[in-house]
Amino acid sequence: MDFDDTEEEAAFRAEVHAWMTANARERDPGQLATSHSFYDFDDIFVKEGKLWQHRIYDGGYAGITWPVEFGGRGGSFVEAMIFREEEAKFDVASGLFAVGIGMAGPTIIGHGTDEQRRRFLPAMLRGEEVWCQLFSEPGAGSDLASLSTRAVRDGDEWTIDGQKVWSSGAHHSDMGILLARTDPEAPKHRGITFFLLDMRSPGVEVRPLRQMTGGATFNEVFLTDVRVPAANVVGEVNGGWRATMTTLANERTAGRGTSSFPQILQLARECGSTTDPILRQRLADCFIKSEISRYLGFRIQTALSKGMSSPETSVAKLLFALSAKETAELTLSLQGPLGMLSGEAAPGHGFWQQQFLSAPSFRIAAGSDEIQRNIIGERVLGLPGDVRADKDVPFKDLVR
Ligand SMILES: Cc1cc2nc3c(=O)[nH]c(=O)nc-3n(C[C@H](O)[C@H](O)[C@H](O)COP(=O)(O)OP(=O)(O)OC[C@H]3O[C@@H](n4cnc5c(N)ncnc54)[C@H](O)[C@@H]3O)c2cc1C
Structure with missing residues (x-):
């Protein structure tokens, strides 16, 4: 090859x-x-x-x-x-524009109306409007279809009430892609509608969440009697799950950037850690995983360019999250006692310390480790499906 x-x-x-x-x-x-x-x-x-x-x-x-x-x-x-x-x-x-161009755009292209395409796509590409993803809720993450934010039709508009969480960048977003329940009588996947929400609409309250990194990249978003034009529904009313699948497929195939191994090796040299027998083992391990990630990336791009779906995306996501954690731990070990510092006082102005504090979130974002393993189990290994006893039960009858 x-x-x-x-x-x-x-x-x-x-x-x-x-x-x-x-x-x-x-x-x-x-x-x-x-x-x-x-x-x-x-x-x-x-x-x-x-x-x-x-x-x-x-x-x-x-x-x-x-x-x-x-x-x-x-x-x-x-x-x-x-x-x-x-x-x-x-x-x-x-x-x-990871959510806008990377996820909302392809969803509007695939499922939106011509009017939506004219209104939103050029503004995204020109960098005029920032988008966020308002999918997850306090009671709906891995099991996204159990979301309970409610939308009720009122003339040419919908009224939306509920709460979202983990909404990355919502505090700086102009628009949001939002899922809401429009038919509680239907089973959970079949009563959801996909909306395009103007984040400046009255009733949208964004509250940033402070993370252990010190930053605040994601938010809680509270929606109280928020009015959304009916023209902002993407796809069919109650049929939003189809558009959602397009969004999530694009999220999973988003690129994960380039390897930082050369910088890690440089750090090892600067810290004089290259002769430590244990750290050498860990460095070699880090290099191997970085190369596997790179080649997996090639396989995924090859499959996608041929229009094929690629279960390797789950393997790559798992490996990325695991490697990010191991790499962050390694870089602090390489620094020895200096690894305990943070900010400007630490080597690399505290970059590796920030990576160390961010790494756990990668194991949850865009589908947790366990969900990726379930996907691999079902779609690659052909194991029996995860238990989904509530799949055909009307949403209103679910125990939540
Ligand atoms: C950094 C970051 C950014 C994010 N940004 C956004 C965003 O912009 N917009 C947005 O909508 N969401 C966002 N999310 C939310 C993310 O999609 C959810 O956190 C994720 O889907 C997990 O949902 P949850 O947190 O509700 O955990 P839960 O689904 O409650 O899971 C709890 C635990 O149970 C496990 N579990 C759940 N179901 C199963 C199962 N069937 N089998 C085995 N184990 C299972 C999980 O793996 C996890 O360990 C973000 C998350 C993070 C960490």
């Missing part, structure tokens, strides 16, 4: 690299993180992220895999991956 770029891919990479060089500052070899990243999700990240997306749009690289008729480039998954790999070498505020 040949993992090198084809002639066309190499030409595209060179073109992207030249464009990046003309439009952004390359990261210093020792620079661990971009100056403004998703982990901050503050005013500056939002401002810089919008400017950067607009520049990508002007350069003709916005929505690489989106069809041309919807303002995209009509390119391949491999081209999108090449763009991400090259972008990661530069100090730019990327990731602000």
Whole structure:
């Protein structure tokens, strides 16, 4: 198998690299993180992220895999991956549009009306509107279909009441993709409708949640008598689960960035840890997992580019979350007693300490470890399905 770029891919990479060089500052070899990243999700990240997306749009690289008729480039998954790999070498505020362009956009393309496509897609690509995902609730995460936020039709509008949680970036979002129950008489998957919510609507209250990293990237969102136009329903009323599947499939196949192993090796050298027999074992282990992740990424992109679904996404997600935890622990061990410091006092300005505190969340976000294992068990190993006794029971009769 040949993992090198084809002639066309190499030409595209060179073109992207030249464009990046003309439009952004390359990261210093020792620079661990971009100056403004998703982990901050503050005013500056939002401002810089919008400017950067607009520049990508002007350069003709916005929505690489989106069809041309919807303002995209009509390119391949491999081209999108090449763009991400090259972008990661530069100090730019990327990731602000992960929900918008990465998830809401493809869902609107697949299930939305022409009017919705005209209204929302160009604004996303130009970096004008930030989107958040309002799916999870205090009582509905892994079992998303048990959500209880309620929407009731009232003339040309819907009235929405309920609570969402874990809503990343909601405090800086203009729009949200929202799931609400519209038919409690139907079984749980069949009474849900998919809405596009203007986050500035009266009755939307966003409360940031402080995390152990010190940052506040996600929120609780309270919805009280929120009015949403009927024109903002995506797909069929009560048939929102189909659109939801498109959103979640796009979330699972989102790229996970490039390997940080070269920086970890550099850290080991700087800290004089390369002769420690135990740390050497852990370094080799970290390298092996980083390579497996890379090759899994290639397999996934290959399957997707052929229009095939790829169960490797669950394997890759599991490995990513596990490796993030092990890698973070390793980097603090490499630092010895300095690993106990944080912020500016710590090596790398506390970057690895931040990674250490963020890593546990990766095992929950976008489908927990256990859910990924269930998917692998059912779809790859052919094991009997998870117990779903409530699948056909009307939602209103479920014990919650
Ligand atoms: C960093 C981060 C960002 C997030 N951002 C968003 C966002 O922007 N928008 C949004 O809507 N949501 C977001 N989420 C929420 C995320 O999707 C949920 O946390 C996740 O689906 C798990 O749901 P839960 O927290 O309710 O846990 P639960 O579903 O209650 O799970 C609790 C535990 O039980 C296990 N479990 C549950 N069901 C099974 C089963 N059938 N078999 C075996 N074990 C099981 C789980 O693995 C877990 O260990 C985010 C989460 C994190 C951590």
